[in-house]
Amino acid sequence: MKRRRTPQPIKNGEIGEIPPSVTFWLDHLRIERGLAENTLSAYRRDLVDLARHCKAGDLSFPEKVTRKDLQDYLKTLSEQGISAHSRQRKLVALRGFFKFLVRENRIGENPTDLILLPRKDRRLPHTLSLEQVEAVIEAAGDPERSGKTPLRDRAVVELLYSTGMRVSELCGLRPRDLFLGEGFLRCLGKGSKERIVPVGDRATLALQKYQDKERPMVPAGDDRVFLSIRGLPLNRRSVYEILRRSALHAGIGHRVHPHMLRHSYATHLLANDAELFAIQELLGHSSVSSTEIYTHVERKKLLDTHGRFHPRP
Numbered sequence: 001m002k003r004r005r006t007p008q009p010i011k012n013g014e015i016g017e018i019p020p021s022v023t024f025w026l027d028h029l030r031i032e033r034g035l036a037e038n039t040l041s042a043y044r045r046d047l048v049d050l051a052r053h054c055k056a057g058d059l060s061f062p063e064k065v066t067r068k069d070l071q072d073y074l075k076t077l078s079e080q081g082i083s084a085h086s087r088q089r090k091l092v093a094l095r096g097f098f099k100f101l102v103r104e105n106r107i108g109e110n111p112t113d114l115i116l117l118p119r120k121d122r123r124l125p126h127t128l129s130l131e132q133v134e135a136v137i138e139a140a141g142d143p144e145r146s147g148k149t150p151l152r153d154r155a156v157v158e159l160l161y162s163t164g165m166r167v168s169e170l171c172g173l174r175p176r177d178l179f180l181g182e183g184f185l186r187c188l189g190k191g192s193k194e195r196i197v198p199v200g201d202r203a204t205l206a207l208q209k210y211q212d213k214e215r216p217m218v219p220a221g222d223d224r225v226f227l228s229i230r231g232l233p234l235n236r237r238s239v240y241e242i243l244r245r246s247a248l249h250a251g252i253g254h255r256v257h258p259h260m261l262r263h264s265y266a267t268h269l270l271a272n273d274a275e276l277f278a279i280q281e282l283l284g285h286s287s288v289s290s291t292e293i294y295t296h297v298e299r300k301k302l303l304d305t306h307g308r309f310h311p312r313p
Contacts, residue, residue: 021062022047025100034192038168046093062101067111070094074115088117125263128256133161133264135250140242141206145249148229153242155203155210156226156234160258162203163187164265164283167239167258173225180204189284197282266291 026044029035053073054061077087095112102110128136139145141154160170169187177186184198199207207225219231226234239258247256266279280291 018044018048019051019061021101021106022051022097024104025097028100029096036190036192039190042089043093043096046090047097049090050094062098063107065098065111067113067115070111070115091115091117125267126254126260127264127267128252128260130268132250132252133261136243136246136252136256137161139249140246142249145245149214151206151210151214152226152234153246155206156239156242157246157261158203158206159199160239160261161265162200163197164262165197166190166262166284167236170258171224171226171234171236171239174223175225176223178207178225180207187284190286193284193286195281195284 022044025047026040029043030040050065050073051061053076054065054069057069059065059069074087074091077090091112095110098107098110098112101107137154137157140157141150143150147153156170159165160167163185165187166189169189172188173185179185180199183204184196186194186196188194211225215227218227218229220227222231222233224233228234228238236258243256243258243261247254262283266283269279269282270276276291280287283291285291
């Protein structure tokens, strides 16, 4: 009898060979359910990571995978320091994958049955104060610090904070999605869900300056709103770099990323008495439970204030 080797921890890295069963499932999700490419990429990474884990243990994937194998895999991820949130997401992908294989009669049983989702710590989102947001915006638009595209970089930061868009939604914007005269834009969110988002006057002005003065100077290689100096669509990494550099110049001593502006947008709206369900719609959350995290941010601020200033805290 062949002895199975003990699987070694699998670290996240470049995606290797994709098993045919995984490709089959992803094609189904793309064609039949119209899932967003970012979601499909995440699912692909999760399944390939499991396949590599199984290969390290001489386990045939996906036919011979059992509930015990998946429990061991999740335990390995935990020992590697993978967060409960990431393990939850991976298990969601595995559940959908194996459920699909059962329905297609490719395996007899779903090994994810009876496996509970890892308990996720509810971490409060990191936000910026209004003063910090304004400092980052000013730094992004400073010609002496922002390189060759200060108008573009300022418009990027202004728009992220003014609309609460995800970075992928901002990078996907096309000129036909802008209705600046009416004060709103259209963006495509998760699951290809379209929503209408108001745009503030300052963001509108910053975007118009960029479109009038900088964008015509680059080759029109694509019809995206935001382009690189070579005319290519601005990508997520570039937006992260704009925020990193601007926060550094603004004197903010911690990492600032695009989603932090989204968190700040929602938190500041709530602090100014916006209704939770309105914020949910503006953010494009499918459930208000995702938006409720911002109420915890406000409660924490109240507790901090009480602890600092009450004579007998």
